[in-house]
Amino acid sequence: MSTQPSKNLETFPNPNPERDFVIRMRMPEFTCLCPKTGQPDFATLYLEYIPEALCVELKSLKLYLWSFRNEGAFHEAVTNRLLGDLAGATQPRFMRLTADWFVRGGIYTHVVAEHRAPGWTPQFDPPVNLPPANWDGFKNH
Numbered sequence: 001m002s003t004q005p006s007k008n009l010e011t012f013p014n015p016n017p018e019r020d021f022v023i024r025m026r027m028p029e030f031t032c033l034c035p036k037t038g039q040p041d042f043a044t045l046y047l048e049y050i051p052e053a054l055c056v057e058l059k060s061l062k063l064y065l066w067s068f069r070n071e072g073a074f075h076e077a078v079t080n081r082l083l084g085d086l087a088g089a090t091q092p093r094f095m096r097l098t099a100d101w102f103v104r105g106g107i108y109t110h111v112v113a114e115h116r117a118p119g120w121t122p123q124f125d126p127p128v129n130l131p132p133a134n135w136d137g138f139k140n141h
Helices: 058-066 075-090
Strands: 011-013 023-033 040-050 054-056 094-104 107-116
Touching: 023 058, 040 075, 054 058, 054 075, 075 094, 075 107
Parallel strands: none
Antiparallel strands: 011 054, 023 040, 040 094, 094 107
16 A cells, blocks of 8 residues: 555645635544444544635545544544644634544434634624535434
8 A cells, every 4th residue: 555644734825814714624434443442433524724824735634534543532532632633733713623423322422623723803894604514414413
């Protein structure tokens, strides 16, 4: 295999740093292991962010997410770790990561974590309230 998992998150310059714009990603294939049983846990991740100077490069993001496949982690811990690593690499104005975990023992877990840059406020006055993203399957649980 020519490509291997990696914890290295690469970035590229924001092409329009003068304005707020939202980048939304849906990542339906995140896996890690239950730290209690060792069984696989599956989640769809939803990332939304407003970049400052940097954007996350997609191939490195795929390899980064892949690197968790054989790691044990509680849903809450890994969601916050992912957000911390992504926000640390890109230093965005705003970032929200939602992890929609598949059913385990009859329980669905939905974890939302956010990052806001100190002092950042949206450029719109008054703020534009957009409807939530219409993610396929997002409201199934």
